[in-house]
Amino acid sequence: MDTIQLLMDGFSSALSLENLLMAAVGALVGTFVGVLPGLGPTSAIAILLPLTGVLEPTQGIIMLAGIYYGAMYGGSTTAILLNIPGEISSVPTCLDGYPLAKKGKGGPALGISAIASFGAGVLGVIGLVFFAPILADQALKFGPPEYFALMLLALTLMVSLSGGSLIKSFLMGAFGYSLSLVGLGPSSGMPRFDYGVSQLMGGFDMISIIIGLFAVTEVLKGIEERRSGATIAKTGSVYPGKEELMKSAAPMLRGGLVGFFLGLLPGCSAAITAFLAYDLEKKVSKHPERFGNGAIEGVAAPEAANNATSSAGFIPLFSLGIPSSPPLAILLAGLMIYGLTPGPVLFEQHAPFVWTVIASMFVGNTMLLILNLPMVWVWVKLTRVPYGIMAPIILMFCTIGAYSVRNSLFDVSTAFLFGALGYLFHKYKWPVVPLVLCFILGPLLEESFIQTMAMGAGNIAIVWSRPISLVILVAAAALLVISILLNRRTNKRVREEQAHGIDVAS
Amino acid sequence: MIRPRNLPDLIASLLCIAFGFIVSREAYRLESYAGSVYVGDHTLPFLLAIVFVVLGAALLFQSFRAKIGEGEGAAHDPESLAGNREISRLILCFVTLFLYVWLLDWFGYVLATLLASFVLFRLIGFYRWLTSLFFSILLTGCLYVVFIYWLQITFSRGSFFD
Numbered sequence: 001m002d003t004i005q006l007l008m009d010g011f012s013s014a015l016s017l018e019n020l021l022m023a024a025v026g027a028l029v030g031t032f033v034g035v036l037p038g039l040g041p042t043s044a045i046a047i048l049l050p051l052t053g054v055l056e057p058t059q060g061i062i063m064l065a066g067i068y069y070g071a072m073y074g075g076s077t078t079a080i081l082l083n084i085p086g087e088i089s090s091v092p093t094c095l096d097g098y099p100l101a102k103k104g105k106g107g108p109a110l111g112i113s114a115i116a117s118f119g120a121g122v123l124g125v126i127g128l129v130f131f132a133p134i135l136a137d138q139a140l141k142f143g144p145p146e147y148f149a150l151m152l153l154a155l156t157l158m159v160s161l162s163g164g165s166l167i168k169s170f171l172m173g174a175f176g177y178s179l180s181l182v183g184l185g186p187s188s189g190m191p192r193f194d195y196g197v198s199q200l201m202g203g204f205d206m207i208s209i210i211i212g213l214f215a216v217t218e219v220l221k222g223i224e225e226r227r228s229g230a231t232i233a234k235t236g237s238v239y240p241g242k243e244e245l246m247k248s249a250a251p252m253l254r255g256g257l258v259g260f261f262l263g264l265l266p267g268c269s270a271a272i273t274a275f276l277a278y279d280l281e282k283k284v285s286k287h288p289e290r291f292g293n294g295a296i297e298g299v300a301a302p303e304a305a306n307n308a309t310s311s312a313g314f315i316p317l318f319s320l321g322i323p324s325s326p327p328l329a330i331l332l333a334g335l336m337i338y339g340l341t342p343g344p345v346l347f348e349q350h351a352p353f354v355w356t357v358i359a360s361m362f363v364g365n366t367m368l369l370i371l372n373l374p375m376v377w378v379w380v381k382l383t384r385v386p387y388g389i390m391a392p393i394i395l396m397f398c399t400i401g402a403y404s405v406r407n408s409l410f411d412v413s414t415a416f417l418f419g420a421l422g423y424l425f426h427k428y429k430w431p432v433v434p435l436v437l438c439f440i441l442g443p444l445l446e447e448s449f450i451q452t453m454a455m456g457a458g459n460i461a462i463v464w465s466r467p468i469s470l471v472i473l474v475a476a477a478a479l480l481v482i483s484i485l486l487n488r489r490t491n492k493r494v495r496e497e498q499a500h501g502i503d504v505a506s
Numbered sequence: 507m508i509r510p511r512n513l514p515d516l517i518a519s520l521l522c523i524a525f526g527f528i529v530s531r532e533a534y535r536l537e538s539y540a541g542s543v544y545v546g547d548h549t550l551p552f553l554l555a556i557v558f559v560v561l562g563a564a565l566l567f568q569s570f571r572a573k574i575g576e577g578e579g580a581a582h583d584p585e586s587l588a589g590n591r592e593i594s595r596l597i598l599c600f601v602t603l604f605l606y607v608w609l610l611d612w613f614g615y616v617l618a619t620l621l622a623s624f625v626l627f628r629l630i631g632f633y634r635w636l637t638s639l640f641f642s643i644l645l646t647g648c649l650y651v652v653f654i655y656w657l658q659i660t661f662s663r664g665s666f667f668d
Contacts, residue, residue, distance in 0.1 A: 167565050167568065168565070171558070174554050174557045174558055177550065181554075185539075187547045188536070188540060188546060188547050190547060192532060192536060192551070216603075220599070220600075223596055223599060223630055224592050224596060386631060388631020388632060391626070391631070392641075392642075392645065395603065395626060396645060399610075399619075403659075404653075404659050407659075407660060409607055409610055412610070413604065430518070446549075450549070453545040
């Protein structure tokens with residue numbers, strides 16, 4: 001009952017006129033950046049994240065929610081209309097979305113995608129309402145060993161974020177941890193890795209690194225590829241007809257359930273569930289031969305699964321502090337800007353704020369449906385803006401974004417330096433998300449490790465001698481095996497689809 | 507002589523091993539400030555140094571075993587490989603961005619943004635001088651109104667004008 005009351009309070013805060021306006025602006029801007037060819041949701045959120053920093057916390061978070069859903073929807077738009085999946089999770093959407101767009105039915109495909117996203121978002125909020133009190137009750141039992149075990153659980157994500165080479169993924173994770181060490185040590189207060197440079201004593205700012213690795217890199221990639229504005233065929237009405245809705249209802253439900261329940265497992269990415277949902281739909285269909293040639297079910301199921309996984313990802317994010325996808329890793333950084341450190345005690349310590357965030361997710365999603373969908377033609381036109389104009393604008397936004405967090409030009413230089421590094425990482429296939437994830441989790445890992453060792457009088461065995469931390473460690477081992485198996489399957493499917501000519505932009 | 511089949515990975519693995527030694531040196535320095543040999547600010551750097559050296563060595567080994575075309579193939583892919591012109595443009599853009607940071611401190615936000623965006627419009631969009639100037643004035647004006655006038659972000663006014 002308390003939870004419902006808190007959620008209602010969250011809604012009353014999120015639904016004020018000012019906050020609604022922020023949600024609307026966030027959804028619009030997020031969609032615009034997400035729809036730009038080659039810019040996936042992760043880059044879109046990274047570019048726009050610092051812009052929310054100039055607002056009050058509640059407004060900033062609400063705008064961030066709008067940006068998140070807008071960018072996710074923008075990513076689906078390019079997958080359907082241009083056959084360019086911003087992220088691997090959008091590959092299954094391309095398989096039938098693009099053939100539909102070529103037939104002039106891109107509009108209904110976008111409509112179904114938005115409805116699936118909305119439904120999955122609602123499922124996520126319901127899941128949070130259901131799980132939050134349970135987790136809040138458990139929160140007080142968490143001590144440093146449990147947190148340390150949680151950080152080890154987060155390492156299982158390296159498998160799903162590896163993008164191919166596990167060695168490279170773990171090395172990038174180690175690089176991320178190393179970067180997080182720069183600054184004052186938590187135990188002695190002595191500066192580490194500063195080499196006499198005064199700016200390094202304050203450590204690296206995570207937003208600068210994120211902006212560099214995602215946004216600046218994206219611009220550099222665009223220059224290399226000599227990107228231009230895109231040409232899109234007529235989309236038709238975005239409102240799906242009765243027949244299309246009837247055909248999509250069951251696939252949406254099946255995809256949503258697959259996405260939601262698998263999405264609860266940290267390490268199970270949206271790419272895995274989107275492919276599983278697509279393959280499942282093909283298996284249960286009476287006409288599997290229609291798949292790949294423009295079956296609306298082939299859009300509904302993976303989109304529902306993709307979005308349900310993204311929404312379900314909020315549960316491990318809020319409750320355990322573990323982001324299960326790249327956009328959620330950036331969102332985690334965004335929440336941390338506002339002093340919210342997701343984890344078991346989040347619901348205990350910041351209940352009103354957290355429920356406003358949850359309510360704002362719902363508001364952002366609704367905004368997308370009622371405001372964004374009818375405006376799809378505007379986005380289609382905006383994709384024709386030449387890259388030569390967009391790229392300098394994005395770079396200037398990156399500068400402001402990196403500068404505004406600490407009013408530091410050092411952070412701007414850091415963003416540009418990591419932009420160049422990100423370009424090299426992309427070129428030689430080194431995954432950057434493990435770096436970002438470990439950079440964010442690094443201080444938490446170190447703090448929990450030092451406290452655990454102090455509690456155990458220098459004996460690490462304390463971690464597996466406590467029931468909750470032991471359960472987390474066993475879960476981490478199980479998830480590692482599941483992640484490896486599911487990722488192998490997904491990588492195989494991605495290679496199959498790439499062989500059929502789908503170009504994954506990320 | 508055994509030749510590496512993936513040169514970029516070979517170079518990266520050597521860099522990782524070198525980085526591991528740098529991190530271990532810092533861990534050794536920090537250990538002198540710690541109260542315990544096992545727990546302190548040096549512990550995580552020490553563990554990371556081991557990770558870098560071990561995984562770097564594994565990658566080094568792998569770079570000799572990689573199938574022909576793997577990894578290095580990406581760099582030789584004509585679609586992914588930028589031409590000399592694109593590489594020059596990338597380097598010029600990169601230099602412009604770093605000069606922009608320096609100019610921000612020197613000339614202040616408005617003038618530095620005007621100059622940097624002008625160069626970037628020329629470099630990335632290949633626009634004519636006048637068109638680039640028009641776009642850069644428009645962009646700088648919009649950014650000034652939104653971020654400095656409306657959202658009141660404090661930027662450097664430039665030490666040159668002090």
